[in-house]
Amino acid sequence: MQALMKVAPGRGNLVLRELPDPSPQAGEVLVQVAATGICGSDLHIQDDEYKVDPPVVIGHETAGVVVAVGPGVQDVRPGQRVTARTTISTCGRCPLCRAGRTNLCPQRRWLGGHVNGGFAGYFVVPEGVILPLPEGVSFEAAALTEPLACCVHGVLELALPASGTVAVVSGPGPIGLLCAQVARAAGAEVVILGTSADAGRFALAQRLGFRHLVDVQREDAVVGVERRTRGRAPDLVIEAAGAGASLDGCLRLAPRGGTLLQIGLYGKPVTVDLDTLVLKEIRLLGSFSSTPTAWPIALDLMARGAVQTEPLVTSRRPLAEWAGAFEAARSKAEGKILLTP
Numbered sequence: 001m002q003a004l005m006k007v008a009p010g011r012g013n014l015v016l017r018e019l020p021d022p023s024p025q026a027g028e029v030l031v032q033v034a035a036t037g038i039c040g041s042d043l044h045i046q047d048d049e050y051k052v053d054p055p056v057v058i059g060h061e062t063a064g065v066v067v068a069v070g071p072g073v074q075d076v077r078p079g080q081r082v083t084a085r086t087t088i089s090t091c092g093r094c095p096l097c098r099a100g101r102t103n104l105c106p107q108r109r110w111l112g113g114h115v116n117g118g119f120a121g122y123f124v125v126p127e128g129v130i131l132p133l134p135e136g137v138s139f140e141a142a143a144l145t146e147p148l149a150c151c152v153h154g155v156l157e158l159a160l161p162a163s164g165t166v167a168v169v170s171g172p173g174p175i176g177l178l179c180a181q182v183a184r185a186a187g188a189e190v191v192i193l194g195t196s197a198d199a200g201r202f203a204l205a206q207r208l209g210f211r212h213l214v215d216v217q218r219e220d221a222v223v224g225v226e227r228r229t230r231g232r233a234p235d236l237v238i239e240a241a242g243a244g245a246s247l248d249g250c251l252r253l254a255p256r257g258g259t260l261l262q263i264g265l266y267g268k269p270v271t272v273d274l275d276t277l278v279l280k281e282i283r284l285l286g287s288f289s290s291t292p293t294a295w296p297i298a299l300d301l302m303a304r305g306a307v308q309t310e311p312l313v314t315s316r317r318p319l320a321e322w323a324g325a326f327e328a329a330r331s332k333a334e335g336k337i338l339l340t341p
C-alpha cells in the first residue's frame, strides 16, 4: 500500500512510501481506509512544529471498513463501517489516566503520530479504539469524527455554555465551524468572527444556518457582536483560529468573569496583552485533543443531524496528490480536505 510518512524529525520529511499491507495481530483490527482528513496539526507536523515519532504514517481523521480482525477480537467484525479513536495507548496508571483524562497522559501514543495512521490504504489498531458508524453517517462525514470529538471535548466537557447564552467563535475554519455547531446544539446563540480572507468560510457558515457573522476587518469585533446579540455580552469565547490577532480580539470580547476556550494551535509564540485576562478574571481553558467520552457524543450529534460535517468537506484528492492538498489546506479558501487511498 501507499502511505504518507513522516520519515525523520525536522521540517518537511514527508514522503509517500510503498509499505507492505499490515495485518492484525491478537486483539487488533485491520481497517481499509475510505477517507482521511488533513488536519491543521498535520500541517504543523510537516513544519516540525508538532512532535511525532518518525518513521510513522500520519493521518488521524479517518474512517473506513473493517476487512480483517486478529485472534481474540470479540465485538468487531469484517464489513463494519468504523472510525478509530486516536488515543491508542496510555500508561493507565497516572492520575490523569485514572481521572479519564487520557488525552493528557505523558505516555499517550496516538494514531498518526506514534502509531501508523490513516494516510494509507490500511491501518491496524486495537479493537478497543474502534467505533462503528451510525447508519446514515457516511465515510466522508465520519472522517471528521475526530475533529468533532475534539470540539465536543472543549465545548461540552470543558466549557459547557449554558442554554440561551451567547458563544463567540473566532476563526471559521473546520474546527471553528464544528465548535460553533456543538455550542448551538448545547443551546447557545452563536456569533462567528473571521477576516475578509474568510469569505468562502463565511458562506459555508451561512449554509450551516449561522446568521451572526462578523468580518473583524470591516467591523470592530466588540461592536459587531453587540449588534448581533442586542447588546448581550458573550459568556463563552472560543479561539479557533490559532492567530495572535484572533486571541487579542477574544480577550477584548470575553466578559468580566467569562471563559475563553483555546482550541486553535499557533505553532509559534504570540504577543497579546494578558493584563486583560487579569483585570477581567477571564478563565482561560486550553483544550487538547479528545477524551474517549467525547467520541460517542460526536457520533450521536452527527447521527441526529445536530452537527453536519459533510458540508465542511471542500475537496477530495487521491493520496498521491498529498503535497498539493497540504498546500491547499493552508489556504483559507478551503474547508476540510480529504485524501483517499
Ligand SMILES: [Zn+2]
Pocket (backbone or CB within 6 Å): 039, 040, 041, 060, 061, 146, 147
Ligand atoms: Zn485533527
Ligand SMILES: [Zn+2]
Pocket (backbone or CB within 6 Å): 090, 091, 092, 093, 094, 095, 096, 097, 098, 105, 106, 107
Ligand atoms: Zn497515564
